[in-house]
Amino acid sequence: MGLNFRKSFKIAPGVRVNVGKKGVGLSVGGKGLRYSVNSSGRRTTTVGIPGSGLYYSSSSSSKSYKTPAYQRRNELARIQREQKKMQELEYARFQVDLYENKLDQIRSIHHESDDPVDWQEVFHRSPPFQPGQEGPNTSSARQKQQSYRPGFLDRLFNKDEAKMQQLYQEIEKSKLMDQELLDDWNYMHNIAGRILNRDIDAYFEVIQEFNPLDDLVEFGSGFEFGSEDPNVIHVSFDVNAHNVVPQKSLSQTKTGKLSEKNLSKTTYYDLYQDYVSSCALRIARDMFALLPVSLVFVHAYEDRLNTATGYQEKVVILSVKYDKVTFNSLNLTNLDPSDALTNFKHQMKFKKTQGFDEVPLVLS
Template structure:
C-alpha cells in the first residue's frame, strides 16, 4: 500500500479519536438550526454552551493530531508481484472436453459431434476469459506498481532530507485544516539548513472573544466585556496551542526530528502608530521533547519552557514583537 493509501486507511481512526471539544462543537452546530424555535432561556443556555465550547477548542488544539506516517516502512516495502497469466478457465474447459464421453441420449440423437464442437468453442471462450482476467490483473498491478514506486521514492527522498519532497507531502496531506478553519493561515518553507519552518498567522483578535457569556441564577444570559488580562491569557494559550499542534502535525507528516514554528499577528508599532505583522512566538520544536509531554494535561503556555523559543508576554499587556528562532542555530542538530 502506498503512502496515500496508508493515509486513507488511517483516516477513520483519526476521526474516531477526535477530541470531545470538536464533537461537542458539531452537536452545537446541529442545534443551532433549531435556535429560532427555542425559548429565551434555552437560547441563553445554548449561547453559553457555544461560548464555552469555543474557549475549550482554542485552548486544546494541541490535544489532537494526525496518526504518524511510517516513512521507514514505506521506504522498504516490497515491490508488488507481477501477475502471471492463470489458465484456470482454459484448463477446466479442456478437462471437460477431454473427459467427455457420449451418454445414451447423445448417442440416441447423434449429438456427439455437436457436443464436442460446443466443448471446443467453450475452450476458446475460456482462453479469452483468462486473457481478460489477466489484463485486469495487469492493469491493477500497474497502478499498484506506480503507487509503490512513488511511495518508496518519496519516502527515501524524505529520509534523505529532500526539501522539495517535504513540501510536496505537506501540500498533498494538508494536515493543518482544523487550524485553518479557525481563521489561522499557515505557510511552510525549508530553511537554508534544511530545517522545516512553519509560519502561522494566528489572527488573535478574530479568534479570541472580547466578551464573556454566562448564565445568571435566573437562567438569563449575561454578556460582559472580557477583562484584558483574561483576554491576553486566552490569547497566549491559543497561540502556544497552535505552535504545539503545528509542530506535532509536521512530525506526523514528516520524518524530521526538528522543526521551527513561528506565530505572527498584527501588533501596534508605537513608532508609526500602525498595525504591523510581527512574530510574537517563535519556537524550535524537537520531536523527542514534544513526545515526552502529556499533551492532555499540560498548560500550553507553560509548556514552551521545554523548547528553545522567543516570546515576550505580559498578562497586562499581551505580546510584544520578538525575533524568529534562526535555523542556522540547528544546522548540525
C-alpha cells in the first residue's frame, strides 16, 4: 500500500494552503465556488449548488509547465524547424551559385580551347616500333611467359599448364594491342601529311575525328563546316539562346530566402550578345588550334518567325572574319567578347532593348 500525505491550513477566510506528496497548492473560495492552483501548475475551478450535490469542475495546466516528454518533443520540433530553415537557406544559396556560375560560363565560353596541334611534329613522330619487330605490349607479355616458373602448389594441383596457356593468350592479346598502336600511328602520320599538303578533305576528317566543339553542344549550338580554300574555314552555328541565356535572375534576400525576378531587357540582351560573341571567339580559337588556316569565318544563325510565310527560318545575326595574326595578339582571358568584335571585320546589328537584327554574311 502506498503512503499518502495531505494537510490543509487555513491562512485567511476562504483561503487555504494544501500540502501534499505531489506539491503545495493554494485554494480560494467557499461552498459553491472554489479556485485552486498547485505548484505543479495545475489549476482547478469548481462551481456547484450547495446542498444539491451538483457541481462542475474544470482543470488546466499552466503553459509554463512542461513535462520532460513535452520538453523533448518541443526541442525536437525546434531542431527540425532549424534544420528545415538551414536546408532552405542552403538550397537558396546553391541555386544562386548555379545561376551565377551559368552567367560566368556564358561570358567565358572562349576561355577554354583544345591544345594546338603541331602537324609537323605529328608527321615526323617515330612509329611505336619498327616493322618486323615485336611491339612493346607483345614483348612485355612474352617476357612474362618466358620467366614463368611454376611453384610447388601449381605443380601439385596441375595448374602450371593452365597458367602457361593463360600467358600465351596474353601474348596474343598484346599483339592486337600493338597492331592498334601501329594503326593509330599510320593514320596520324598519313593525315598529318595530308594536312601539311593542304588537303581540304583532310581538314574535315580531323574535324570529325577530333570533334573540337563537342563541349559547346551543351550550350545548344549545332555546327556546319565548309571550305574551298586551304587557308580558310567557314563555320556556321545555331545560337538557340533560349536554351542557354536565363530570362530570370536569382538572388538571396537579407533573410536568405531565394528571390526570382525577370531580367530587364537590357540585361537579357547584354547576356545574349556576350553569349553569341563568346561562342564565335571559341569556334575561331579551336579552328586555329586544329587547322593550318589563316582565316576563320564564323556565322551565327538564329531561328526567326517569318510573318509572311508563318514558318521559322534561320537568319544570320552575326558574321565575323577572324584573322590568325590579330586573333593571337588578343588576351582572351581579360577581354569582353562583344567588345572584341571591333578587332575584326564583322556584321552585327544590335540594340540594347531589342537584341540582334538580321545581317548579311561576311565572305571576304
